[in-house]
Structure formats: structure tokens, C-alpha cells
Amino acid sequence: xxxxxxxxxxxxxxxxxxxxxxxxxxxxxxxxxxxxxxxxxxxxxxxxxxxxxxxxxxxxxxxxxxxxxxxxxxxxxxxxxxxxxxxxxxxxxxxxxxxxxxxxxxxxxxxxxxxxxxxxxxxxxxxxxxxxxxxxxxxxxxxxxxxxxxxxxxxxxxxxxxxxxxxxxxxxxxxxxxxxxxxxxxxxxxxxxxxxxxxxxxxxxxxxxxxxxxxxxxxxxxxxxxxxxxxxxxxxxxxxxxxxxxxxxxxxxxxxxxxxxxxxxxxxxxxxxxxxxxxxx
Amino acid sequence: xxxxxxxxxxxxxxxxxxxxxxxxxxxxxxxxxxxxxxxxxxxxxxxxxxxxxxxxxxxxxxxxxxxxxxxxxxxxxxxxxxxxxxxxxxxxxxxxxxxxxxxxxxxxxxxxxxxxxxxxxxxxxxxxxxxxxxxxxxxxxxxxxxxxxxxxxxxxxxxxxxxxxxxxxxxxxxxxxxxxxxxxxxxxxxxxxxxxxxxxxxxxxxxxxxxxxxxxxxxxxxxxxxxxxxxxxxxxxxxxxxxxxxxxxxxxxxxxxxxxxxxxxxxxxxxxxxxxxxxxxxxxxxxxxxxxxxxxxxxxxxxxxxxxxxxxxxxxxxxxxxxxxxxxxxxxxxxxxxxxxxxxxxxxxxxxxxxxxxxxxxxxxxxxxxxxxxxxxxxxxxxxxxxxxxxxxxxxxxxxxxxxxxxxxxxxxxxxxxxxxxxxxxxxxxxxxxxxxxxxxxxxxxxxxxxxxxxxxxxxxxxxxxxxxxxxxxxxxxxxxxxxxxxxxxxxxxxxxxxxxxxxxxxxxxxxxxxxxxxxxxxxxxxxxxxxxxxxxxxxxxxxxxxxxxxxxxxxxxxxxxxxxxxxxxxxxxxxxxxxxxxxxxxxxxxxxxxxxxxxxxxxxxxxxxxxxxxxxxxxxxxxxxxxxxxxxxxxxxxxxxxxxxxxxxxxxxxxxxxxxxxxxxxxxxxxx
Numbered sequence: 001x002x003x004x005x006x007x008x009x010x011x012x013x014x015x016x017x018x019x020x021x022x023x024x025x026x027x028x029x030x031x032x033x034x035x036x037x038x039x040x041x042x043x044x045x046x047x048x049x050x051x052x053x054x055x056x057x058x059x060x061x062x063x064x065x066x067x068x069x070x071x072x073x074x075x076x077x078x079x080x081x082x083x084x085x086x087x088x089x090x091x092x093x094x095x096x097x098x099x100x101x102x103x104x105x106x107x108x109x110x111x112x113x114x115x116x117x118x119x120x121x122x123x124x125x126x127x128x129x130x131x132x133x134x135x136x137x138x139x140x141x142x143x144x145x146x147x148x149x150x151x152x153x154x155x156x157x158x159x160x161x162x163x164x165x166x167x168x169x170x171x172x173x174x175x176x177x178x179x180x181x182x183x184x185x186x187x188x189x190x191x192x193x194x195x196x197x198x199x200x201x202x203x204x205x206x207x208x209x210x211x212x213x214x215x216x217x218x219x220x221x222x223x224x225x226x227x228x229x230x231x232x233x234x235x236x237x238x239x240x241x242x243x244x245x246x247x248x249x250x251x252x253x254x255x256x257x258x259x260x261x262x263x264x265x266x267x268x269x270x271x272x273x274x275x276x277x278x279x280x281x
Numbered sequence: 282x283x284x285x286x287x288x289x290x291x292x293x294x295x296x297x298x299x300x301x302x303x304x305x306x307x308x309x310x311x312x313x314x315x316x317x318x319x320x321x322x323x324x325x326x327x328x329x330x331x332x333x334x335x336x337x338x339x340x341x342x343x344x345x346x347x348x349x350x351x352x353x354x355x356x357x358x359x360x361x362x363x364x365x366x367x368x369x370x371x372x373x374x375x376x377x378x379x380x381x382x383x384x385x386x387x388x389x390x391x392x393x394x395x396x397x398x399x400x401x402x403x404x405x406x407x408x409x410x411x412x413x414x415x416x417x418x419x420x421x422x423x424x425x426x427x428x429x430x431x432x433x434x435x436x437x438x439x440x441x442x443x444x445x446x447x448x449x450x451x452x453x454x455x456x457x458x459x460x461x462x463x464x465x466x467x468x469x470x471x472x473x474x475x476x477x478x479x480x481x482x483x484x485x486x487x488x489x490x491x492x493x494x495x496x497x498x499x500x501x502x503x504x505x506x507x508x509x510x511x512x513x514x515x516x517x518x519x520x521x522x523x524x525x526x527x528x529x530x531x532x533x534x535x536x537x538x539x540x541x542x543x544x545x546x547x548x549x550x551x552x553x554x555x556x557x558x559x560x561x562x563x564x565x566x567x568x569x570x571x572x573x574x575x576x577x578x579x580x581x582x583x584x585x586x587x588x589x590x591x592x593x594x595x596x597x598x599x600x601x602x603x604x605x606x607x608x609x610x611x612x613x614x615x616x617x618x619x620x621x622x623x624x625x626x627x628x629x630x631x632x633x634x635x636x637x638x639x640x641x642x643x644x645x646x647x648x649x650x651x652x653x654x655x656x657x658x659x660x661x662x663x664x665x666x667x668x669x670x671x672x673x674x675x676x677x678x679x680x681x682x683x684x685x686x687x688x689x690x691x692x693x694x695x696x697x698x699x700x701x702x703x704x705x706x707x708x709x710x711x712x713x714x715x716x717x718x719x720x721x722x723x724x725x726x727x728x729x730x731x732x733x734x735x736x737x738x739x740x741x742x743x744x745x746x747x748x749x750x751x752x753x754x755x756x757x758x759x760x761x762x763x764x765x766x767x768x769x770x771x772x773x774x775x776x777x778x779x780x781x782x783x784x785x786x787x788x789x790x791x792x793x794x795x796x797x798x799x800x801x802x803x804x805x806x807x808x809x810x811x812x813x814x815x816x817x818x819x820x821x822x823x824x825x826x827x828x829x830x831x832x833x834x835x836x837x838x839x840x841x842x843x844x845x846x847x848x849x850x851x852x853x854x855x856x857x858x859x860x861x862x863x864x865x866x867x868x869x870x871x872x873x874x875x876x877x878x879x880x881x882x883x884x885x886x887x888x889x890x891x892x893x894x895x896x897x898x899x900x901x902x903x904x905x906x907x908x909x910x911x912x913x914x915x916x917x918x919x920x921x922x923x924x925x926x927x928x929x930x931x932x933x934x935x936x937x938x939x940x941x942x943x944x945x946x947x948x949x950x951x952x953x954x
Contacts, residue, residue, distance in 0.1 A: 103497070266835040
């Protein structure tokens with residue numbers, strides 16, 4: 001697929017360095033990845049691995065110290081220079097905390113219209129699009145006239161998704177978009193993301209720490225550790241037959257809702273603990 | 282003390298699980314509307330408005346001209362002809378106050394406007410841009426704060442002696458420093474919000490983001506600053522006039538009138554009351570207005586109401602709540618159990634009836650060496666239940682029912698009785714270990730202090746015991762870790778330290794409220810293994826609150842599924858996982874992507890958990906339940922034993938089981954991943 005057509009997103013040797021006083025810290029070190037049209041690529045790893053930094057670097061929210069990011073073969077900085085909103089038309093984001101991602105003093109209508117404002121669309125068109133998008137993500141059209149605080153976490157995340165889709169982007173970066181949600185609501189949002197993907201041909205760069213969700217949603221998985229990719233490949237391979245010891249540790253640590261499997265794993269870990277401590281004593 | 286402090290601190294900080302904010306009674310956005318519900322704010326607004334309007338309309342309202350004097354009536358007290366009396370030249374004080382307010386208030390308004398414009402501009406730029414601009418602006422504010430305000434003003438006034446207005450420009454500039462600093466801090470916080478990032482992703486320019494997002498968000502703070510600066514400006518403008526600056530003699534102003542009153546203080550003390558009173562009243566109402574605006578802002582955007590904390594337990598409530606909602610049932614009637622909770626009810630003030638039930642009749646028991654997991658989504662009352670086990674009511678609320686522990690009733694127990702139990706016999710670990718540790722104390726000294734509190738042993742022995750405890754929670758180099766401070770250790774390490782602290786009193790029961798939710802999976806696995814191995818060696822009973830079925834699967838002997846404040850299912854872990862007897866547990870288990878075929882839609886539960894106070898009558902899950910019949914909503918459903926030790930609050934178990942049986946073959950094929 002990548003051979004005949006340039007990938008939707010192509011990241012090459014991306015590095016991000018943070019500076020705190022005299023100390024520098026490499027949050028990302030030479031990360032390369034591709035997202036093809038209609039594909040869901042998951043980025044997993046533990047806290048501090050650089051998952052979110054990767055998403056924020058692609059979105060232009062943190063400064064890149066080395067490497068290149070190309071969207072549909074075009075350098076992302078060049079797209080940005082062509083005008084405000086150029087990039088927003090193709091690349092959007094859904095963030096983790098639906099309580100923080102909507103301005104509490106503004107009505108929902110206003111939040112949804114914002115991305116289109118930069119696109120300079122006529123007012124009537126914006127209004128029509130707002131209502132239809134709200135219905136599309138499973139909210140009543142009259143939600144537009146209400147304030148974010150009148151909605152539950154799951155509903156707010158629907159609003160955030162609706163806002164991201166207003167410009168009809170090709171790629172949506174989901175930065176832990178499901179982590180703040182309860183299980184039953186999380187399932188609703190997973191379904192919504194799946195539906196939108198098949199209807200609109202969306203691609204997701206899905207940043208997450210929940211491996212069960214990743215296994216369910218993703219086509220390919222990238223495992224990050226301390227700012228570097230330790231393993232990447234199709235979801236079935238990475239999740240079921242991981243090559244790298246770190247990936248293996250990650251997969252076996254993720255608890256599964258089955259007492260027989262989980263209790264066996266736990267007893268094994270307890271036994272290891274006992275062995276270690278007798279060796280120490 | 283410090284062992285209990287985290288529990289209480291957390292209980293106070295979080296209180297009940299936040300109810301899902303449904304459409305509230307007052308529409309949000311109505312800052313003014315909330316303000317108008319505050320009596321003091323309303324009074325302040327009326328007084329201030331009245332003063333401003335009266336001064337503005339002085340030519341219409343004043344009974345006399347500002348300079349009209351009635352001979353022979355000098356320095357008169359209040360009377361029918363002169364409501365507030367007359368001054369030394371027989372001029373009407375009321376009229377002169379009305380006319381005199383005009384230059385004073387106008388000058389104050391000028392200074393306030395300059396200070397706010399400058400403060401808002403510099404504050405938002407400083408907080409939003411950060412970096413070099415921030416440092417430059419902070420330095421500028423510091424310089425302004427060091428300026429001798431009065432000296433600068435007197436210099437300006439002596440250059441422009443005719444009027445106060447020129448002097449108000451430097452005053453406004455100097456008064457802009459405090460709002461600059463406050464608004465910078467507020468902007469810094471707003472800037473971290475994700476909607477700012479979302480706006481940037483949408484391509485908005487920085488100026489647009491400040492205008493569209495930051496300014497509306499901080500407008501409450503701007504209004505509060507306006508009242509503060511306004512009050513100072515009124516005092517400064519009056520003060521200058523009092524000193525005789527910027528006044529042209531016969532024309533009145535508040536400050537010069539106070540000066541006149543002061544010089545005739547011996548003859549007519551009353552003269553000072555209306556003149557000084559006008560200034561005091563204006564400044565006071567500005568202050569009260571500022572307070573009310575600040576409180577209104579908290580209510581409108583903070584979500585929480587500022588209901589005063591009520592820790593009393595009104596007897597009437599207890600009686601009302603103690604009425605059994607249903608026949609007493611078995612799970613809470615134990616023989617050899619360590620902890621017996623029966624018909625536990627927790628409520629907070631609020632709602633239409635004056636009380637909001639958060640936990641509605643939970644019963645369970647816990648024996649040594651066993652783990653009971655309470656599972657459910659947020660807003661179901663899990664955490665409130667966990668804290669109630671320590672005798673801690675939700676914030677501002679109260680408890681009813683019974684929590685019996687080793688012959689002691691914890692509900693209604695005195696503080697002293699609770700102290701003998703909390704930490705020493707029932708310990709607690711929470712979700713945010715780093716936040717629960719005292720940042721000013723090293724890990725080791727905090728732990729040793731706790732050991733001394735519980736056992737009263739000498740310092741050296743407590744120190745040794747602290748190191749033992751750290752070793753017990755499998756910390757590799759206890760001596761080194763003991764010297765570290767909470768900010769120097771990772772989340773996983775902090776949770777180990779919390780567990781060590783919990784073990785310090787050698788408790789029989791450990792209440793763990795989402796102990797691994799904030800941790801990475803590999804760290805979570807280690808912490809769970811640690812808890813399990815401690816349980817094997819010490820026979821500690823664990824009450825585990827979690828939303829993660831995977832954690833439940835590994836740890837729990839028994840599972841209690843909560844929904845909308847009630848137990849909907851309770852039974853042995855194996856049975857709940859493999860043959861759930863309540864549609865909620867069944868659907869919640871299925872919502873987990875682990876059991877679904879990749880890429881397919883998940884069997885999600887429609888809707889959300891209803892907030893306390895919005896619980897349906899009858900079965901509370903019925904509105905979201907695929908098996909619900911009309912009869913489900915008619916009356917409360919009792920919790921009944923459906924198999925040995927397996928309870929369910931459902932009358933449609935047969936339908937659920939039929940559906941599961943019909944699906945069984947497919948679950949087998951997809952379940953094996």
C-alpha cells in the first residue's frame with residue numbers, strides 16, 4: 001500500500017528535547033512511523049515513555065528538535081505556513097480529559113464552530129454542520145445550546161470528537177481519549193470511533209495505555225519505551241507474539257477479566273517475589 | 282495522627298464521587314444570576330449603584346446647590362431642612378456629598394480603568410506567552426510595587442494642581458501591578474487546559490485564543506480585581522483631596538470635606554460621620570461585591586456548591602435512613618467475620634428533599650485473609666462505601682446503618698474510639714499515593730513517626746521498625762529510600778510506601794480504594810502481587826475498590842457489584858465472572874474489549890449511571906437494561922439469594938441466562954484469545 005501511494009502520515013527520526021534549566025531531557029529519540037489511509041495505529045507504553053509527546057509533536061504543540069513529519073507527502077511545517085487552518089483541515093485531535101478539553105464558559109455550539117471559523121465558512125453552513133455533527137456522534141441537536149457542564153464525561157467526549165470531525169480531517173490523533181471514561185461509556189465511544197472510521201474513512205493515531213482497547217481497535221501497534229520504539233508490527237503479532245522482552249512484560253502485566261488466568265498469573269508473581277526475598281535474606 | 286490525616290484529607294477533598302452534572306436548576310453562564318442569589322452581593326450592588334447614580338444625578342437630586350449657604354445655620358446637625366446637617370459655612374452636607382462624589386468617583390474610575398486595562402493586558406500576555414515576556418513583565422510589576430505611591434502622586438499633583446485627573450494616570454499604572462500578578466497566575470492555569478490545545482490544533486492564532494478562550498474564562502477574576510483596585514483608588518483619590526491636592530476651593534470633593542470636618546471636629550463631631558461614611562460605605566460595598574463575585578465564580582465554574590460543611594448527624598435523618606428499605610438479608614449477618622457491614626447508608630445535604638443518598642443499604646462481611654472487591658462505575662458509591670468502613674462520612678454528610686468491627690460499632694462511634702481503630706486495626710490506601718504523602722517529611726521519618734504513634738516505642742526502635750516495614754513491601758534498599766522525599770520517588774514506590782504506612786499499625790483490615798488505578802500496568806502487577814503476598818503472610822483482610830475487572834479477577838474471593846448506590850450482585854468471584862446473575866454485571870463484563878472480536882462493535886450499555894438524586898424508582902438499572910419489563914420499574918427490587926452465597930437484585934435472571942445460553946457457543950470461540 002505504501003509503495004504506490006505516499007502514507008497519510010510519515011514521521012522520520014523524530015526527536016523532542018525538553019529543557020529544564022540546565023538539564024535537558026530527551027522525550028523522544030529518533031522515532032519513525034507511518035500511518036496509512038484508513039488505518040488505526042496505536043502507540044502504547046508506560047507513563048513517561050513519550051506517547052503523548054509524540055502526539056503533541058505531530059500536532060505542533062511541542063517543538064521538534066530533529067526529524068521530519070509529513071502529511072500526505074508534504075512537510076507539516078510547509079502546510080502550516082500556507083495558512084492557518086490548512087493543517088486543521090486534515091489533522092485533528094481528541095484529548096484525554098473531556099472536562100478540560102471544553103471551555104466551561106462557552107456553549108457547545110461555539111466549541112464546535114471554532115475549527116470552522118478559521119476555515120472562513122458562511123455562518124449558516126457552520127450552524128447546519130454543527131447540528132448534523134452532534135446527531136452524528138449520538139447527541140441531541142439541541143445539545144448545541146447547552147454548556148459543557150451539563151454533560152457527563154462520555155457525552156463530553158462525544159462533543160470533543162464532534163469538534164475534531166468538524167473540518168472533516170483525514171487523521172485524528174486520539175491522545176488517551178478513552179482513559180478517563182468508565183467501562184460502559186468507554187465501550188460506547190469505542191463503537192463510535194469504529195463507526196466513524198468505517199463511514200468517513202478516518203485514520204487514527206491512537207495513543208493509549210490500555211492494551212485491551214488497543215488490541216480491539218488497532219491495525220498496527222508501536223511500543224514506546226523511554227522515547228524510543230522498542231517494537232512495532234501488526235496488532236496480532238505484537239499482542240500475541242511479542243518479540244521484545246519489554247513488550248512481553250507489558251502484555252503479561254495487563255490484567256484480563258478472567259479469574260482463572262489472572263489468579264494463575266498472580267500466584268506466579270507472588271512465588272517469584274518469595275523466591276527473590278529468600279535469596280536476599 | 283498523620284496515618285489518619287491522609288484518609289480524612291482525602292475524604293474531605295473528594296467527598297462523594299462527583300455526581301454526573303445534569304442540567305442544574307440555575308442555567309450555567311449566569312454569573313450575574315448566581316450573584317443575585319447572594320444577599321450580601323445584592324446589598325453591595327444596590328448600595329454601590331445607588332451611590333454612583335445619586336452622584337451622577339446630583340443636579341437633579343441635591344436639595345441645594347453645592348455652594349449655597351444658609352446663614353446662621355453653620356455646623357448644624359441633621360434636621361428636616363438639612364438631612365445630613367450643614368458645614369462650617371452653612372452649606373448642605375448631603376448636597377455637597379452628592380456633588381463631591383463626582384470628582385472622587387470619576388478619578389477613582391479613571392485609575393481603576395487604567396489599572397485593569399494594563400493589568401489584564403500584561404497579566405494575560407505574561408501568563409500566556411511565558412518565557413522572556415513573562416520575566417520582563419514580572420520585573421516591571423516588581424518595580425511598580427516598590428514605587429512610593431504617595432510621593433509620586435504628590436509630585437504629579439504639584440505639576441498639575443488644578444485637578445486630580447492627571448494624577449490618576451500614574452496611580453492607575455502603579456495599581457496595575459497586583460492585577461497583573463493575579464491575572465498572570467489565573468492565565469497560567471487556564472493555559473494548561475486542553476481546550477487551549479484544541480484551539481491551537483484548529484489553527485487559531487494566539488490573539489484569537491486569548492480573546493476567545495482566556496479572557497472569558499478569567500473575567501470573574503478581572504471583576505474581583507476591579508473591586509479591589511477600585512476600593513484602593515477611592516481611598517487614594519479621597520486621600521489626595523484630603524491633603525488639599527487637586528481641589529479647587531469652593532468645589533466639594535469627599536476628601537476635602539473630610540478635611541473640613543476634621544478641622545471642625547471639636548465644634549461638630551457629626552460633620553465627620555456623613556463625610557467619612559460616604560467613603561467607607563463605597564469601599565465596603567466594593568469589597569463585599571468582590572467577595573460575592575469570587576464566590577459566584579466558584580459556584581458557576583467550580584461545579585461544587587459552597588454549602589458549609591456539616592459534620593453533625595441529625596437524629597431525624599438517622600431514623601429516616603435507618604428504616605430498612607427491604608427485609609434484612611444474609612450477606613451482612615456474619616458468624617466468624619472480622620468486619621460486618623449491614624444496611625449501610627451514606628447521604629449528603631442537597632437535592633430537593635434536603636438530602637442526597639449516595640449509598641443506599643449496602644451489606645457485606647469480610648473475614649481474615651479474604652478479599653472482597655467492590656466493582657462499579659464512577660458515581661455508584663464505591664469510594665463512599667470504602668470510607669464509611671473507617672467510620673468516615675462523605676464530605677458534609679452522615680452515615681447510618683451498621684459497620685461492626687471486632688465488637689465495636691463504628692457508625693456513631695466517638696472520635697476517640699475511631700482513633701483506636703483507624704490506622705491501627707483498619708488501614709487505608711488510596712488512589713494517589715504521592716499526594717497522600719507529606720511532602721516535607723522524608724519517607725523514613727514519616728514512617729517512624731507513625732510507628733511511634735501506634736506503639737509508643739522509643740525513637741531508635743521506631744526507626745528500625747520503619748526500615749523493616751520498607752523491606753516488607755519489597756523496597757530493595759530501604760535505608761536509601763527512607764532518606765528520600767515523596768517528590769523524589771516514583772508512583773509505584775510511593776504506593777509501596779503507602780502500603781508500608783498502612784502496615785505500620787499491624788491492621789487486620791486493609792481498605793484499598795483504587796490502589797493501582799494511577800499506576801502503569803507493570804507497576805500495578807507488582808503492587809497487586811505485593812498485596813497478595815502480604816495477605817498470605819499476615820492474613821490481612823482486603824476491601825478492594827476498583828473499576829477494573831482484570832484487577833478483580835486476580836485478587837477477589839468475593840465480588841460486590843454496585844450500581845446507583847445499591848448492591849446489584851454479590852457472590853463468589855468465580856461465579857460472578859462466569860455466570861453473572863445481574864444484567865449490569867453481565868453487560869459491564871462484556872463491555873470489556875478483552876472478550877470481543879477485534880474491530881467489531883462492543884456490546885455497550887446505552888446511557889450513563891444516573892446521578893444520586895436521579896435514581897429511578899423500581900430497578901435502578903431498568904432504563905438501560907435490555908431485559909427490562911414494565912414490572913421492573915413498578916417497585917424496588919429486593920436483593921435475593923439465587924444460588925448459595927450468590928445474591929442478585931434482578932427479577933429477569935431467567936431471561937439473562939437464556940440469552941447467555943443462546944450465545945454460549947460464540948463466546949467459546951472468541952473467548953480463547
